Amino acid sequence: AQRVTQPEKLLSVFKGAPVELKCNYSYSGSPELFWYVQYSRQRLQLLLRHISRESIKGFTADLNKGETSFHLKKPFAQEEDSAMYYCALRTPSYNTDKLIFGTGTRLQVFP
Amino acid sequence: DTEVTQTPKHLVMGMTNKKSLKCEQHMGHRAMYWYKQKAKKPPELMFVYSYEKLSINESVPSRFSPECPNSSLLNLHLHALQPEDSALYLCASSQDPAGAQDTQYFGPGTRLTVL
Numbered sequence: 001a002q003r004v005t006q007p008e009k010l011l012s013v014f015k016g017a018p019v020e021l022k023c024n025y026s027y028s029g030s031p032e033l034f035w036y037v038q039y040s041r042q043r044l045q046l047l048l049r050h051i052s053r054e055s056i057k058g059f060t061a062d063l064n065k066g067e068t069s070f071h072l073k074k075p076f077a078q079e080e081d082s083a084m085y086y087c088a089l090r091t092p093s094y095n096t097d098k099l100i101f102g103t104g105t106r107l108q109v110f111p
Numbered sequence: 112d113t114e115v116t117q118t119p120k121h122l123v124m125g126m127t128n129k130k131s132l133k134c135e136q137h138m139g140h141r142a143m144y145w146y147k148q149k150a151k152k153p154p155e156l157m158f159v160y161s162y163e164k165l166s167i168n169e170s171v172p173s174r175f176s177p178e179c180p181n182s183s184l185l186n187l188h189l190h191a192l193q194p195e196d197s198a199l200y201l202c203a204s205s206q207d208p209a210g211a212q213d214t215q216y217f218g219p220g221t222r223l224t225v226l
Binding site for chain 1: 142151152153154156159167201205208209211212213214215216217218219220
């Protein structure tokens, strides 16, 4: 069964500390993974796609197929990073696709 | 226009009312989605329209009725809802549902309260 697991409901760090938000997936096909972020009172926004291998707002995420993980990392957290982060797995089928979301991790960055 | 828009922002309705939620995108995307999001929970997929045809219905109760009049518009018709249907309803769109790494872009949502 396809599943996305984010084991931490809440992650609290101080400004300047490194951050790692964990995401593990279960999928028999070739995975397509995304990180979405939802700031307070704002829409759900795409943060990263695994295929892009880019850094957005200082965040990076590497797909590890051996460990079936797609952890989100940032070396130095900022207060404005405080938000809800969702890892999502795309499961394409003929002519359509579904996104399966993890339960989310709330990141709190204290000054 | 590079955003998904949704109206209204807020909606309060009684259990006997009929109302509609509207979603619009002008990015030429060929797939549109309805999600339901309860507080502190991830979005849950309800419906997918692909090339203006309903391709996924996640066993949603018939009191929710989607409609895709054209490739830019998506409606969600509501009738005889229950208080537990109160939630944030999100619309999303994506360019090519059959393509690799097709990415969904979300609207701001309609916060629905059913009394």
